[in-house]
Amino acid sequence: MQSQPRPTPSGPRFVRQLAQLAGTAADAPAHPLSQLLSHWLEWKQAVALARVLDAPAGTGPAAVSPAGDAAAELAEARAALAQSIGRDRAFAAPPEGPRPPFEWSYFQQRHMALQHLLESGSGRLRETLRQRLAARSPALARLAAVDAVMEQTLARPTRSLLGRATPVLEHRFQELLSASDEAPGTEAPAWLERFRHDMHELLLAELDIRLQPAEGLLAALGPAPDGTHATNPP
Secondary structure (H helix, E strand, C coil): CCCCCCCCCCCCHHHHHHHHHHCCCCCCCCCCHHHHHHHHCCHHHHHHHHHHHHCCCCCCCCCCCCHHHHHHHHHHHHHHHHHHHHCCHHHCCCCCCCCCCCCHHHHHHHHHHHHHHHHHHHHHHHHHHHHHHHHHCHHHHHHHHHHHHHHHHHHHHHHHHHCCHHHHHHHHHHHHHHHCCCCCCCCCCHHHHHHHHHHHHHHHHHHHHHHHHHHHHHHHHCCCCCCCCCCCCC
Protein backbone atom coordinates (compact mmCIF):
# COMPACT_ATOMS: atom_id res chain seq x y z
CA MET A 1 0.00 0.00 0.00
CA GLN A 2 1.22 3.45 -0.85
CA SER A 3 1.41 5.94 1.98
CA GLN A 4 -0.73 9.02 1.69
CA PRO A 5 1.19 12.26 1.01
CA ARG A 6 1.56 14.45 4.05
CA PRO A 7 -0.34 17.72 3.79
CA THR A 8 1.49 20.98 3.33
CA PRO A 9 1.20 22.94 6.57
CA SER A 10 -0.78 26.12 6.69
CA GLY A 11 0.14 29.17 8.69
CA PRO A 12 2.91 31.75 8.37
CA ARG A 13 5.07 31.87 5.28
CA PHE A 14 8.09 30.89 7.38
CA VAL A 15 6.47 27.59 8.38
CA ARG A 16 5.43 26.78 4.82
CA GLN A 17 8.87 27.53 3.38
CA LEU A 18 10.65 25.61 6.12
CA ALA A 19 8.50 22.54 5.45
CA GLN A 20 9.08 22.82 1.72
CA LEU A 21 12.86 23.02 2.10
CA ALA A 22 12.89 20.15 4.56
CA GLY A 23 10.97 18.01 2.07
CA THR A 24 8.29 17.16 4.62
CA ALA A 25 5.36 18.83 6.30
CA ALA A 26 5.85 20.07 9.82
CA ASP A 27 4.28 17.97 12.51
CA ALA A 28 1.40 19.46 14.46
CA PRO A 29 2.21 20.41 18.03
CA ALA A 30 1.59 17.56 20.43
CA HIS A 31 0.40 19.92 23.16
CA PRO A 32 -1.80 23.03 23.13
CA LEU A 33 -0.12 26.43 23.25
CA SER A 34 -1.21 27.05 26.84
CA GLN A 35 0.61 23.91 27.96
CA LEU A 36 3.72 24.83 25.98
CA LEU A 37 3.75 28.27 27.59
CA SER A 38 3.59 26.67 31.02
CA HIS A 39 6.84 24.85 30.22
CA TRP A 40 8.51 27.97 28.78
CA LEU A 41 7.52 30.26 31.66
CA GLU A 42 10.07 29.98 34.47
CA TRP A 43 8.95 30.79 37.99
CA LYS A 44 10.79 34.11 38.14
CA GLN A 45 9.18 35.24 34.92
CA ALA A 46 5.78 33.97 36.08
CA VAL A 47 6.10 36.07 39.23
CA ALA A 48 7.10 39.12 37.18
CA LEU A 49 4.13 38.63 34.87
CA ALA A 50 1.74 38.21 37.81
CA ARG A 51 3.01 41.44 39.38
CA VAL A 52 2.41 43.35 36.17
CA LEU A 53 -1.09 41.96 35.81
CA ASP A 54 -1.98 42.60 39.45
CA ALA A 55 -0.61 46.14 39.58
CA PRO A 56 -3.34 48.80 39.62
CA ALA A 57 -3.54 50.96 36.53
CA GLY A 58 -2.49 54.54 36.98
CA THR A 59 -4.94 57.40 36.63
CA GLY A 60 -2.66 60.25 35.64
CA PRO A 61 -2.95 62.02 32.27
CA ALA A 62 -1.10 60.40 29.39
CA ALA A 63 0.60 62.07 26.47
CA VAL A 64 -0.75 61.48 23.01
CA SER A 65 1.61 59.64 20.67
CA PRO A 66 0.51 59.67 17.03
CA ALA A 67 0.05 56.13 15.72
CA GLY A 68 0.97 57.31 12.25
CA ASP A 69 4.55 57.92 13.34
CA ALA A 70 4.71 54.42 14.84
CA ALA A 71 3.40 52.88 11.63
CA ALA A 72 6.10 54.70 9.67
CA GLU A 73 8.76 53.46 12.07
CA LEU A 74 7.59 49.89 11.64
CA ALA A 75 7.60 50.21 7.85
CA GLU A 76 11.07 51.78 7.89
CA ALA A 77 12.42 49.08 10.19
CA ARG A 78 11.00 46.34 7.96
CA ALA A 79 12.52 47.90 4.85
CA ALA A 80 15.90 48.46 6.51
CA LEU A 81 16.14 44.89 7.79
CA ALA A 82 15.05 43.48 4.44
CA GLN A 83 17.73 45.55 2.71
CA SER A 84 20.34 44.35 5.20
CA ILE A 85 19.46 40.78 4.26
CA GLY A 86 19.66 41.42 0.53
CA ARG A 87 22.94 43.31 0.78
CA ASP A 88 24.68 40.70 2.90
CA ARG A 89 27.82 39.25 1.37
CA ALA A 90 26.23 35.79 1.39
CA PHE A 91 24.15 36.96 -1.57
CA ALA A 92 26.85 38.99 -3.33
CA ALA A 93 27.09 38.34 -7.05
CA PRO A 94 29.76 37.60 -8.01
CA PRO A 95 31.00 36.26 -4.67
CA GLU A 96 33.51 38.47 -2.91
CA GLY A 97 37.15 37.45 -2.69
CA PRO A 98 39.46 35.48 -4.97
CA ARG A 99 37.75 32.15 -4.18
CA PRO A 100 33.96 31.73 -4.21
CA PRO A 101 32.61 30.55 -0.84
CA PHE A 102 30.98 27.26 -1.83
CA GLU A 103 31.27 25.64 1.61
CA TRP A 104 28.27 25.23 3.89
CA SER A 105 30.19 26.59 6.89
CA TYR A 106 30.36 30.00 5.20
CA PHE A 107 26.60 30.21 4.70
CA GLN A 108 25.97 28.81 8.16
CA GLN A 109 27.96 31.67 9.66
CA ARG A 110 26.17 34.26 7.54
CA HIS A 111 22.74 32.81 8.33
CA MET A 112 23.37 32.91 12.08
CA ALA A 113 24.69 36.47 11.83
CA LEU A 114 21.60 37.60 9.92
CA GLN A 115 19.31 35.89 12.43
CA HIS A 116 21.02 37.86 15.19
CA LEU A 117 20.54 41.05 13.17
CA LEU A 118 16.82 40.36 12.80
CA GLU A 119 16.43 39.59 16.49
CA SER A 120 18.18 42.76 17.64
CA GLY A 121 16.49 45.01 15.06
CA SER A 122 12.98 43.76 15.80
CA GLY A 123 13.69 44.00 19.53
CA ARG A 124 14.66 47.67 19.29
CA LEU A 125 11.49 48.44 17.36
CA ARG A 126 9.39 46.57 19.91
CA GLU A 127 10.91 48.61 22.73
CA THR A 128 10.15 51.85 20.89
CA LEU A 129 6.52 50.86 20.45
CA ARG A 130 6.25 49.91 24.11
CA GLN A 131 7.41 53.40 25.03
CA ARG A 132 4.69 54.84 22.82
CA LEU A 133 2.10 52.62 24.47
CA ALA A 134 3.24 53.63 27.95
CA ALA A 135 2.84 57.29 27.01
CA ARG A 136 -0.66 56.81 25.58
CA SER A 137 -2.72 55.62 28.59
CA PRO A 138 -2.39 53.68 31.85
CA ALA A 139 -4.10 50.64 30.34
CA LEU A 140 -1.71 50.60 27.39
CA ALA A 141 1.20 51.12 29.76
CA ARG A 142 0.19 47.87 31.46
CA LEU A 143 0.03 46.15 28.08
CA ALA A 144 3.54 47.40 27.32
CA ALA A 145 4.78 46.00 30.64
CA VAL A 146 3.18 42.63 29.89
CA ASP A 147 4.80 42.60 26.45
CA ALA A 148 8.21 43.32 27.98
CA VAL A 149 7.88 40.35 30.31
CA MET A 150 6.66 38.09 27.52
CA GLU A 151 9.53 39.13 25.25
CA GLN A 152 12.02 38.14 27.92
CA THR A 153 10.11 34.93 28.67
CA LEU A 154 9.86 33.74 25.09
CA ALA A 155 13.29 34.90 23.90
CA ARG A 156 14.99 31.55 24.48
CA PRO A 157 12.28 29.27 23.04
CA THR A 158 11.80 31.62 20.09
CA ARG A 159 15.53 31.57 19.37
CA SER A 160 15.50 27.78 19.62
CA LEU A 161 12.51 27.35 17.32
CA LEU A 162 13.78 29.75 14.66
CA GLY A 163 17.21 28.14 14.96
CA ARG A 164 15.73 25.03 13.37
CA ALA A 165 16.04 26.82 10.05
CA THR A 166 19.82 26.36 10.09
CA PRO A 167 19.88 22.53 9.84
CA VAL A 168 17.10 22.70 7.24
CA LEU A 169 19.23 25.04 5.14
CA GLU A 170 22.20 22.72 5.55
CA HIS A 171 20.07 19.85 4.28
CA ARG A 172 19.03 21.97 1.31
CA PHE A 173 22.63 22.96 0.59
CA GLN A 174 23.88 19.37 0.64
CA GLU A 175 20.89 18.20 -1.40
CA LEU A 176 21.55 20.70 -4.19
CA LEU A 177 25.29 20.08 -4.09
CA SER A 178 24.86 16.29 -4.37
CA ALA A 179 22.44 16.61 -7.27
CA SER A 180 24.73 18.96 -9.20
CA ASP A 181 27.05 17.68 -11.91
CA GLU A 182 28.68 21.07 -12.58
CA ALA A 183 32.46 21.19 -12.58
CA PRO A 184 34.10 23.52 -10.04
CA GLY A 185 34.90 26.96 -11.37
CA THR A 186 35.28 30.58 -10.41
CA GLU A 187 31.66 31.50 -11.15
CA ALA A 188 28.80 30.67 -8.81
CA PRO A 189 27.09 27.50 -10.12
CA ALA A 190 23.36 27.39 -10.79
CA TRP A 191 22.67 25.19 -7.78
CA LEU A 192 24.30 27.73 -5.48
CA GLU A 193 22.13 30.50 -6.85
CA ARG A 194 19.08 28.36 -6.10
CA PHE A 195 20.29 27.85 -2.55
CA ARG A 196 20.94 31.56 -2.09
CA HIS A 197 17.42 32.29 -3.26
CA ASP A 198 15.97 29.78 -0.77
CA MET A 199 18.06 31.17 2.08
CA HIS A 200 17.11 34.75 1.21
CA GLU A 201 13.37 33.97 1.06
CA LEU A 202 13.49 32.06 4.35
CA LEU A 203 15.16 35.00 6.09
CA LEU A 204 12.49 37.37 4.77
CA ALA A 205 9.82 35.01 6.08
CA GLU A 206 11.59 34.97 9.45
CA LEU A 207 11.53 38.76 9.43
CA ASP A 208 7.75 38.62 9.14
CA ILE A 209 7.61 36.33 12.17
CA ARG A 210 9.88 38.53 14.27
CA LEU A 211 7.86 41.68 13.48
CA GLN A 212 4.50 40.19 14.45
CA PRO A 213 4.75 41.33 18.11
CA ALA A 214 5.55 44.86 16.93
CA GLU A 215 2.53 44.75 14.63
CA GLY A 216 0.39 43.75 17.59
CA LEU A 217 1.67 46.69 19.61
CA LEU A 218 1.00 49.00 16.69
CA ALA A 219 -2.57 47.69 16.46
CA ALA A 220 -3.03 48.47 20.15
CA LEU A 221 -2.01 52.07 19.47
CA GLY A 222 -4.95 52.36 17.09
CA PRO A 223 -5.25 53.72 13.55
CA ALA A 224 -3.09 56.49 12.22
CA PRO A 225 -4.57 59.98 11.95
CA ASP A 226 -5.49 59.31 8.31
CA GLY A 227 -7.37 56.16 9.32
CA THR A 228 -4.87 53.72 7.83
CA HIS A 229 -3.34 50.66 9.47
CA ALA A 230 -0.04 48.94 8.98
CA THR A 231 -0.37 46.16 6.45
CA ASN A 232 0.67 42.62 7.32
CA PRO A 233 2.66 40.57 4.82
CA PRO A 234 1.12 37.32 3.53
